[in-house]
Amino acid sequence: MEKFQHNQNPILSIKNLRTQFPTRQGLVCAVDGVNLEVNRGESLGVVGESGSGKSVTFLSVMGLIRQPGKIVSGSIIFDGQEIIGLPDADYRQLRGKSIAMTMQDALTALNPALTVGSQIVETILNHDKSFFQSPGSYRRAKEQAIEIMRLVSIPDAHIRFQEYPHQFSGGMRQRIMIATALACRPKLLIADEPTTALDVTIQEQILDLIDGMKKSLGMSVVIISHDIGVVAQNCEKIAIMYAGQVIEIGPSKSVIHKPKHPYTSGLLRSIPNLSKLDQRITPIKGNMPNPINPPGHCRFLERCSLPIESCKSPIKMYHFGNSRSVRCVHNGIGL
């Protein structure tokens, strides 16, 4: 939180982003007016259930939305530069070099037919101009790749450099993904569900690794997760997404201890608490609304415990001090 003085110059600033996918059933508004900011050196956690638009938001940032999906409106400013509509060649220079993303499933994201080493080397050779066609460039890139593999604590990196993804365990594959992402020392790392397929003990190792890398490389980090616990422990700021919108944002501690949106508080009450074994969980009733032609009113209305008349009109984001914002007319009163 000591980083808030950098507010003037965030590394990433998403404004009013709308990303839509036309389908046979209708228009899916996967991301519907998202505003997010990531400051330099800061870690932001994005929490939401499947279909809340958290991955699509950051795929939009990476310029990886495929046809017929489309960014309809909004602006994404990365390091002072508008990146929506950037020509492909320029985007390729940015992607992997300045912004890197690790994908959700490390097994499908890595190429099974190439050694892990060559996949890391590929990133380095593509982005680092100093390697361009100079003699011995592959050898030097290889050395750099082995170094980054050591950095992410892969034992016997020089041997494992030659191995294929299937020879690695889930946790090790995730490390390779992170190594590939970090190979060019990006300014921003987006980790999409970095620990979802992993066991808790391995999850802890990976989260510690990301945290350590963030500190030693001085980069900003976005962790996308469905697990509010993972994000609460590892991020300074937390954004809760629901049905394509950010519904609450603020410093992790304050959001967890005093949630202001009924969904956030419902989410926290749905998680069994190991410290209080006898405490009953209270599920949120119902399901997420259909993303096709979403309602104009509060998206959480049907599941909310505190519905009132004014919830039936579109809800704007209310801003508070302490950099907290919430998309709810109650402003946290009555929770």
Place this chain on the structure above:
Amino acid sequence: MTFKEDKKMPIIPIIEVKNLLKKFDIRQGISKIISKSNGNNVFAVNGVTFKIQKGKTIGLIGESGCGKTTLGRCILRLQEPTSGKIYFKGNDITKLNEDKLKRFRRSNQIIFQDPYASLNPRQTVKQIVSLPLKIHEGLSIKQSHSRVENILHRVGLQSTQMQSYPHQFSGGQRQRIGIARSLILNPEFVVCDEPVSALDVSIQAQILELLIELKEDFSLTYFFISHDISVVGYIADYIMVMYLGEIVESGTKNNIINNPKHPYTKALIAAVPRVDGISKKKRNKLKFDPPSPLYPPPGCKFQTRCSEVMKTCKTVVPENFKLEGDHYVACHLYS
């Protein structure tokens, strides 16, 4: 098979497992025929002994690949155990023939992990849920109509949804269909194999609460498998911790969660991200991945990752040591 009515019924455990062992031969094709070596076995379940009393929920936790699911399936003889005995209400079911097994399965059901893979996509909900009635009671779909309607209603689905196909439902609703199918025969014992791990947090809470309600209503006994300690801590009365095919610690939920003894259990519980304890404490973190089950280390299988490893751990397999009450631990620190 008619199970003998015994006056001492209450003290006979509903399920008793003695020294259960399941080994998988991983040799395939020609090497299976010509190779004489015995080294290529994976002991997925390695000498497991426990009892479940009627009306209790026993929770099984462990990392992926430790043999949780294999154990659950062996209890129902969905997989044939290599050796060991399983008793259902005092009757040995290990060697039942198919006919008797069918009768055993009537009162012993399973809820599967993945609600996307465990429902036939070409069958309607009505066909799926009425199938057990057809198999076990010879009822036609028409005859089973009212019972299907009842059970669907009980698990929170509408009778209007009977003609729908699985793809028309969300993950949580599909899991409800799976639960309805398991409970329509009024079983006594249900193996719940990670029933909530494929679901979002808010939906997970709904299904957990449903399972707890149904347990009361149908006076069920659960064997609850999960990799999520918070979930097991919430639903189970007793917890067993499994590591590489062996139970390393077992006891009441209070014993395990609040007073864990085995270094593995301690690390497992400490690794769970908690929303309330945002500041990370210094603690013993597990290094490395679990060893390959193909080549487990000698002595205590946990020795390669244990923070308190001693000389004896490297050679001697620890016995199950009784601490107090029902609390058992297999660790040299306590013998």
